[in-house]
Amino acid sequence: MDWVNAILQGTLLGGLYALFAAGLSLIFGVMRLVNIAHGDLIVLAAYLGLTASTALGLHPLVALVLVVPAMFAIGYVLQRGILNRTMGDDILPPLLVTFGLSIIIQNGLLTVYTADPQKLQAGNLETASLSAGGLTVGVLPLIVFITAVAIIGALQWMFYHTALGRAFRATSDRQDIAQLMGLNRAHVFGLAMGLSLAVTAVAGIFLGIRTSFDPAVGGSRLIFGFEAVIIGGLGNLWGTLAGGIVLGVSQALGGQIHPSLQILSGHIVFLVILAVRPRGLFPKMEG
Amino acid sequence: MTEILRLDDLSKAYGAVTVADSQSWHLSAGEALGVIGPNGAGKTSMFNLVTGTVSPDSGRIFFGGQDVTSWPAPRRCRSGMARSFQVPQPFGGMTVFENAMVAATQGAGLSSRDAEALCLDILDRTGLLHRSNTLAKGLTLLERKRLELTRALCAKPKLLLLDEIAGGLTESECVSLIQTIKDIRETGVSIVWIEHVVHALLAVVDRLIVIDFGKKIADGTPHEIMNSREVREIYLGIEADA
Numbered sequence: 091m092d093w094v095n096a097i098l099q100g101t102l103l104g105g106l107y108a109l110f111a112a113g114l115s116l117i118f119g120v121m122r123l124v125n126i127a128h129g130d131l132i133v134l135a136a137y138l139g140l141t142a143s144t145a146l147g148l149h150p151l152v153a154l155v156l157v158v159p160a161m162f163a164i165g166y167v168l169q170r171g172i173l174n175r176t177m178g179d180d181i182l183p184p185l186l187v188t189f190g191l192s193i194i195i196q197n198g199l200l201t202v203y204t205a206d207p208q209k210l211q212a213g214n215l216e217t218a219s220l221s222a223g224g225l226t227v228g229v230l231p232l233i234v235f236i237t238a239v240a241i242i243g244a245l246q247w248m249f250y251h252t253a254l255g256r257a258f259r260a261t262s263d264r265q266d267i268a269q270l271m272g273l274n275r276a277h278v279f280g281l282a283m284g285l286s287l288a289v290t291a292v293a294g295i296f297l298g299i300r301t302s303f304d305p306a307v308g309g310s311r312l313i314f315g316f317e318a319v320i321i322g323g324l325g326n327l328w329g330t331l332a333g334g335i336v337l338g339v340s341q342a343l344g345g346q347i348h349p350s351l352q353i354l355s356g357h358i359v360f361l362v363i364l365a366v367r368p369r370g371l372f373p374k375m376e377g
Numbered sequence: 378m379t380e381i382l383r384l385d386d387l388s389k390a391y392g393a394v395t396v397a398d399s400q401s402w403h404l405s406a407g408e409a410l411g412v413i414g415p416n417g418a419g420k421t422s423m424f425n426l427v428t429g430t431v432s433p434d435s436g437r438i439f440f441g442g443q444d445v446t447s448w449p450a451p452r453r454c455r456s457g458m459a460r461s462f463q464v465p466q467p468f469g470g471m472t473v474f475e476n477a478m479v480a481a482t483q484g485a486g487l488s489s490r491d492a493e494a495l496c497l498d499i500l501d502r503t504g505l506l507h508r509s510n511t512l513a514k515g516l517t518l519l520e521r522k523r524l525e526l527t528r529a530l531c532a533k534p535k536l537l538l539l540d541e542i543a544g545g546l547t548e549s550e551c552v553s554l555i556q557t558i559k560d561i562r563e564t565g566v567s568i569v570w571i572e573h574v575v576h577a578l579l580a581v582v583d584r585l586i587v588i589d590f591g592k593k594i595a596d597g598t599p600h601e602i603m604n605s606r607e608v609r610e611i612y613l614g615i616e617a618d619a
Contacts, residue, residue: 272454272484
């Protein structure tokens with residue numbers, strides 16, 4: 091039963107990893123941008139949630155109403171103000187700029203919030219659980235997982251059934267031609283980054299409720315996000331969810347063998363998949 | 378007649394290669410203009426300049442009476458300019474219908490409902506309706522060429538720029554293409570058409586210009602141009618004294 095439980099908990103944890111990864115997957119899909127600052131932006135969202143909940147006395151989940159639009163705006167301005175200037179045939183400049191951004195965000199957070207670990211207080215939600223058939227599931231991990239499925243489903247629907255989704259796909263497919271069809275690339279990229287960081291806001295708040303965080307924890311969230319994206323296959327959002335689950339389950343099973351193996355086993359499974367199926371488990375069929 | 382497009386002393390060079398050399402000409406609203414010239418003469422480059430894909434080194438471009446020289450490509454498209462490509466450039470990972478919808482919602486600025494109606498109508502006219510749900514990369518060359526025209530039309534252009542869409546077609550396909558373009562013209566759309574298949578061009582256009590080494594070397598009625606000695610020499614390769 092312990093093993094079944096580990097798989098269950100790992101699956102739910104995978105939902106959080108999928109949320110870390112969905113934003114990465116989205117901007118890579120639309121504009122081939124690898125955002126090294128993604129993990130730090132998750133942490134930034136957690137801190138914005140902290141400020142909103144302490145200053146205004148809001149429940150962290152209610153604070154999403156403020157943090158999601160704030161992160162969307164930050165994403166849009168960041169893309170149009172800085173990242174668009176680095177985009178081109180060479181993928182190195184945006185990579186370096188987001189690396190620099192990562193350092194700036196970390197140090198900015200250190201200055202404003204100090205290095206003390208913080209946590210978002212979500213009251214009873216943190217410990218509430220459901221039991222059935224000898225298994226116990228935390229309400230929070232369940233909410234996180236359901237939210238991840240809902241967000242990825244919504245993104246997928248948006249991509250294939252809305253004008254904005256078509257704009258993203260057209261720009262991803264052929265930027266130059268999309269321009270001639272009336273699409274302003276700079277604006278489309280801004281919207282993509284805004285949307286990516288809006289998802290990141292949700293991930294950051296859940297992260298902050300689930301564990302304590304400090305300005306330096308972004309790096310490992312970035313790694314988990316990347317691993318989920320790559321395991322699932324680049325440019326495939328449902329694959330990203332599957333990748334998050336594979337990663338979460340691997341970590342949970344490793345932890346079941348020995349607590350010190352938890353993180354390592356996730357990385358090992360990632361490396362094995364990378365070696366055996368370099369394009370991920372569910373590579374995008376087209377292109 | 379009001380003027381829809383004017384090129385004023387337009388020049389562009391890539392290093393030693395001049396693709397536009399002080400080109401000046403205009404197009405009246407509702408007019409159909411054919412552009413001929415040898416390969417590499419700068420015809421497609423002229424389209425790139427007009428649509429805003431590349432910026433000229435000097436000279437101005439006026440569209441609908443406005444100086445659009447500094448406008449980015451998307452703005453020019455939204456103000457009523459659309460082109461097709463000689464080598465089809467579809468959004469391969471999207472269906473034919475979605476390709477059309479991008480142009481109709483973004484280029485023409487229509488709501489989804491209006492865009493759907495327009496796209497279905499135009500797909501019907503260009504003979505692609507039955508392929509609506511096919512991914513564009515799965516189309517044959519002829520179908521891709523039709524998609525080029527479809528997508529340009531779905532942007533509801535006032536000015537349509539066609540780049541060699543008759544090349545490679547069979548005679549009967551060419552006849553139906555000519556009819557389609559004539560129909561488009563009937564709706565008041567101004568057309569600039571680059572074409573090597575001269576008989577197709579002559580069936581539609583009122584005026585021809587000839588471009589060689591980026592320079593406009595002749596401008597006149599099809600009859601004048603086709604009988605011009607200079608044009609026959611340069612473009613058709615016929616000896617002057619033959």
